[in-house]
Amino acid sequence: MHPRELISAHLDGELDPVAEARVAAHLESCPACAAELEDVAAARQSIRSLPEPPGAAGALAGARRGSRGVRRWAVAVTAAAATAALAGAVALGPGVADAPFDLDALVEQHTARVVLDPGISTLRGPMGGP
Amino acid sequence: MSGDDTIPTWEEVARDHGRRIYAFAYRLTGNAHDANDLVQEVLIRVRRGLRSYRPGSFEGWLWRITRNAFLDEVRRRGRRPTVPLPEGDLGHMGSSPDPDAELSRTRLGEEVQAALLDLPYEFREAVVLCDVVGLTYDEIAESVGIPIGTVRSRIHRGRRLLKELLD
Numbered sequence A: 001m002h003p004r005e006l007i008s009a010h011l012d013g014e015l016d017p018v019a020e021a022r023v024a025a026h027l028e029s030c031p032a033c034a035a036e037l038e039d040v041a042a043a044r045q046s047i048r049s050l051p052e053p054p055g056a057a058g059a060l061a062g063a064r065r066g067s068r069g070v071r072r073w074a075v076a077v078t079a080a081a082a083t084a085a086l087a088g089a090v091a092l093g094p095g096v097a098d099a100p101f102d103l104d105a106l107v108e109q110h111t112a113r114v115v116l117d118p119g120i121s122t123l124r125g126p127m128g129g130p
Numbered sequence B: 001m002s003g004d005d006t007i008p009t010w011e012e013v014a015r016d017h018g019r020r021i022y023a024f025a026y027r028l029t030g031n032a033h034d035a036n037d038l039v040q041e042v043l044i045r046v047r048r049g050l051r052s053y054r055p056g057s058f059e060g061w062l063w064r065i066t067r068n069a070f071l072d073e074v075r076r077r078g079r080r081p082t083v084p085l086p087e088g089d090l091g092h093m094g095s096s097p098d099p100d101a102e103l104s105r106t107r108l109g110e111e112v113q114a115a116l117l118d119l120p121y122e123f124r125e126a127v128v129l130c131d132v133v134g135l136t137y138d139e140i141a142e143s144v145g146i147p148i149g150t151v152r153s154r155i156h157r158g159r160r161l162l163k164e165l166l167d
Helices: A004-011 A017-029 A031-048 A056-092 A103-116 B010-031 B032-050 B058-077 B101-116 B121-133 B137-144 B147-165
Strands: none
Touching: A004 A017, A004 A031, A004 B147, A017 A031, A031 B101, A031 B121, A031 B147, A056 B010, B010 B032, B010 B058, B010 B101, B010 B121, B032 B058, B032 B101, B058 B121, B058 B137, B101 B121, B101 B147, B121 B137, B137 B147
């Protein structure tokens, strides 16, 4: 039997010694599997030869700015929430101003907004898969 | 690289892994804008997740977060993919001493990227985690939540299909 699906693992050095010996021996005597090894090795090489994709520096700078932005935003929200809580306390009476201020939840809301906003329209995802 | 017995800071994760997260996202989506957004989303999730992170397989943890963020974006948008633009791959052509060689290399890169995008998602993800990100099969199994035999199969079938698409 041809150990086809083990050929890439063999190429990547990801087989245990017993399976490795079996696959290596098979490849010696099976032209079809040897050809398949050549094919997947070529594909592997073509992916590994890809250059670093363009735009990485900008993305990482953006992430750092985003990190600071979240903090700035959190400060602004803290101030706004304090104002609102004070207004609420005045308007609604006791109790509202004592509610715990959940910064994490607000940061999550902000994150959701940030993620919703930019409009990623060209993602290719699992809906195309088998 | 973070060892198994230390908890990295958020800044360390961004510095040490940001480029790989970007490369993962770029090769899965084929465009810089989506990759950019994904990096930011992943780093936000990492920052939240680090509070509860316990030393262990950091790579498995990080890439589970990364792929989940990616899949959440895909699900949320629920759209069919479109053909990606070549982006800035042509940007450095002018400085090449051999424009013809540079052009053919750029075209080859675009062909490989286009072929990657034509792979079924499960194959594309496994191949990118292996050949772009550089994870071991064990790390891929942990990140994706599949048995090691499925990792082997997806990588192999993904590469075989990629070769067919490139021929």
